[in-house]
Amino acid sequence: MNCQLCQKKLDAYREGILSDDMRTQVKAHLKLCAECGESYRIQLLADSVVNDEKMIIPDNDLTSRIMARLENSTETGYRNISPFRKVLKPALIITSLAAAIFAGVLIGNIYKPSVRELSQPLELALIDDVAIESVDILSNQ
Amino acid sequence: MTDSEVIIKILSGDRDKFRVLVEKYQSMVFRTCIGFLHDKDDADDLTQDIFLQAYQSLNGFKGEASFSTWLYRIAVNASLNKVRKKTGHPVFQRIDSFLQSAKGKEVFPPVSDTDNPESILIRQENSKWVQNALDSLPENQRTAIVLSKYDDLSQKEIADILNTTEGAIEALIQRAKANLRVKLSYSYKKIKKHRRKNISFVSNHKNELK
Ligand SMILES: [Zn+2]
Numbered sequence: 001m002n003c004q005l006c007q008k009k010l011d012a013y014r015e016g017i018l019s020d021d022m023r024t025q026v027k028a029h030l031k032l033c034a035e036c037g038e039s040y041r042i043q044l045l046a047d048s049v050v051n052d053e054k055m056i057i058p059d060n061d062l063t064s065r066i067m068a069r070l071e072n073s074t075e076t077g078y079r080n081i082s083p084f085r086k087v088l089k090p091a092l093i094i095t096s097l098a099a100a101i102f103a104g105v106l107i108g109n110i111y112k113p114s115v116r117e118l119s120q121p122l123e124l125a126l127i128d129d130v131a132i133e134s135v136d137i138l139s140n141q
Numbered sequence: 142m143t144d145s146e147v148i149i150k151i152l153s154g155d156r157d158k159f160r161v162l163v164e165k166y167q168s169m170v171f172r173t174c175i176g177f178l179h180d181k182d183d184a185d186d187l188t189q190d191i192f193l194q195a196y197q198s199l200n201g202f203k204g205e206a207s208f209s210t211w212l213y214r215i216a217v218n219a220s221l222n223k224v225r226k227k228t229g230h231p232v233f234q235r236i237d238s239f240l241q242s243a244k245g246k247e248v249f250p251p252v253s254d255t256d257n258p259e260s261i262l263i264r265q266e267n268s269k270w271v272q273n274a275l276d277s278l279p280e281n282q283r284t285a286i287v288l289s290k291y292d293d294l295s296q297k298e299i300a301d302i303l304n305t306t307e308g309a310i311e312a313l314i315q316r317a318k319a320n321l322r323v324k325l326s327y328s329y330k331k332i333k334k335h336r337r338k339n340i341s342f343v344s345n346h347k348n349e350l351k
Contacts, residue, residue, distance in 0.1 A: 038329075042326055053175050054172060059185065
């Protein structure tokens with residue numbers, strides 16, 4: 001048996017599904033060939049790591065925690081949008097938008113004067129506009 | 142009660158019936174998550190997310206595949222998404238950074254008191270390089286290995302989940318195994334070199350420690 005064939009048969013050898021004859025040949029090669037022997041041991045080690053991981057089990061309260069999240073979740077509705085929601089959602093968005101614009105205009109009108117006054121720096125508010133020469137006069141000079 | 146009967150009850154408003162499906166399939170989902178994530182806490186979190194997602198998409202379950210096949214698909218997709226978010230580095234870079242930091246997260250069940258620190262460290266190191274080799278496989282090969290090695294599914298079952306033929310899965314698993322062999326022996330040689338370096342470091346400094 002050569003190394004290539006041995007490597008090819010290693011999985012089946014580990015799984016114990018080789019014919020008696022092939023198993024004997026692989027076994028004999030593994031004893032003689034350091035390279036294939038190491039490869040075999042590496043794979044056994046990998047198997048044991050996977051088996052160790054498979055022994056990790058979830059905590060007993062996992063079901064309760066999932067159900068609690070389901071109860072508390074704000075997204076407990078199904079994700080697929082119903083035809084009713086398909087129509088309702090855009091209508092709701094348009095209505096809210098119109099209401100927001102209306103409210104904005106209303107608030108803007110109510111607070112217009114005070115907003116202007118407040119936006120003016122204090123120094124400018126104290127200047128007597130009448131006493132200032134007109135820009136037109138200066139430009140005429 | 143069959144899964145389909147349970148699902149009909151849930152969809153007609155009996156939300157608590159979902160518990161039946163969670164109890165029946167949580168170990169299966171959890172094992173898939175472990176296969177991808179190798180960490181108990183991460184697998185626990187993701188299992189919760191997967192069941193929540195399954196609940197929210199339940200009316201999309203048409204019964205064309207079995208519920209477990211449908212759930213596996215959600216679990217595989219969620220796991221791959223999680224893995225994509227988690228990893229940004231090529232695997233061998235990760236192996237190197239592991240060797241430098243040498244502080245892998247505890248992934249094994251609690252070890253017995255008789256285990257000495259060295260053997261615990263070696264065990265953790267072993268698990269880490271094997272996991273890294275698995276994780277470095279292309280996504281489809283990695284998925285096939287997880288479903289076959291961790292979930293012990295047949296090629297037919299894996300083919301159903303991945304929506305392909307048994308022949309394609311057989312070829313995929315063979316490629317994955319061959320690929321894994323190469324990666325394992327590469328990582329093993331690296332780790333052996335690292336251990337030798339550590340052993341010589343310890344023996345060089347033995348007298349100082351006395
Ligand atoms: Zn050989």
